[in-house]
Amino acid sequence: MPGTCDNASHHGIRETTDMTLRLGLLGLTMLFSLAGHAQNLEKGKEINATCAGCHGEFGQGGSRGEYPRLAGLGAKYLESQLKAFRARTRVNIPMYPYTQERELPDEDIRDVAAYLASIELPTKWPVFKDSDDALTRLTMTERVMIIPRVPGNLANGEALYQKQCVTCHGKTGLGRGMFPMLAGQYTSYLKRQMEKYVKGERPHDEEGIGGLLNKLKEEDMQDILAYITTLQEQQ
Numbered sequence: 001m002p003g004t005c006d007n008a009s010h011h012g013i014r015e016t017t018d019m020t021l022r023l024g025l026l027g028l029t030m031l032f033s034l035a036g037h038a039q040n041l042e043k044g045k046e047i048n049a050t051c052a053g054c055h056g057e058f059g060q061g062g063s064r065g066e067y068p069r070l071a072g073l074g075a076k077y078l079e080s081q082l083k084a085f086r087a088r089t090r091v092n093i094p095m096y097p098y099t100q101e102r103e104l105p106d107e108d109i110r111d112v113a114a115y116l117a118s119i120e121l122p123t124k125w126p127v128f129k130d131s132d133d134a135l136t137r138l139t140m141t142e143r144v145m146i147i148p149r150v151p152g153n154l155a156n157g158e159a160l161y162q163k164q165c166v167t168c169h170g171k172t173g174l175g176r177g178m179f180p181m182l183a184g185q186y187t188s189y190l191k192r193q194m195e196k197y198v199k200g201e202r203p204h205d206e207e208g209i210g211g212l213l214n215k216l217k218e219e220d221m222q223d224i225l226a227y228i229t230t231l232q233e234q235q
């Protein structure tokens, strides 16, 4: 009949339109969040320009461990340390001004941490092609992260590490989540941190674990460090 309205089919159409709209919006949201993610890494790279002066362009660290390697450390761990520097629960005089809310808001901490975590540093010397120019060669070499072996009793280091450190720092020293990677980090930096933990200048997780390091003899620490330098090859 003309003029009567078939409610059922109208509803049907409206529902389909709603559905299409909703799916369309969902698609758009997904696209935006993907683009947002890419942008964050891009922004992280920009922020890293400030850090590069000390930690190197690729987060490779420098001055033989005065500046630690940051590339490939877990994002969660990097974030926690940046916040600890800001709050001065971990004292870092050179970095303190860079971590203030005004300089490095939480969002920037997330971006720069994500960016640094995404950088992979090769652990083998590159094989150059004849066509690689001097700059390419230099850049490829700069990224290479080979930690030289240090002397120590490897058997004792391995036994101690595998018994006391492995649950948090991992079998091959890669760490996870809030537990930092130790393999591939400068030995002098790790040693300095262990000394800080022992002196109580930096908290090593819960109190009990600081105690763990306090129980080690000085030779034991050296042996563990020596063992850690062998882990890179086992990964």
Ligand code: HEC
Residues within 6 Å of the ligand: 047, 048, 050, 051, 052, 053, 054, 055, 066, 067, 068, 069, 070, 073, 078, 081, 082, 091, 092, 094, 095, 098, 104, 112, 180, 192
């Ligand atoms: C003026 C030099 C300097 C600048 C610039 C700098 N840092 Fe550092 N950073 C250091 C030093 C020195 C240490 C080691 C401190 C120590 O021995 O405890 C360090 C340590 C760190 C650590 C701890 C690493 C670990 O394994 O626990 C993180 C994370 C870090 N810096 C991130 C950054 C980021 C991100 C930026 C840029 C926003 C930055 N730093 C800028 C000097 C600097």
Ligand code: HEC
Residues within 6 Å of the ligand: 080, 090, 160, 161, 164, 165, 166, 167, 168, 169, 178, 179, 180, 181, 182, 185, 190, 191, 193, 194, 202, 203, 204, 205, 209, 212, 213, 224
């Ligand atoms: C229960 C977990 C746990 C165990 C076991 C543990 N650690 Fe850690 N370790 C941590 C955490 C968490 C941190 C980061 C602390 C912070 O936030 O400052 C850390 C940090 C470190 C650092 C500093 C790394 C850096 O990049 O600054 C060194 C060095 C270290 N541990 C050595 C050891 C050694 C050696 C052992 C074994 C004797 C050990 N840890 C056992 C949890 C652990």
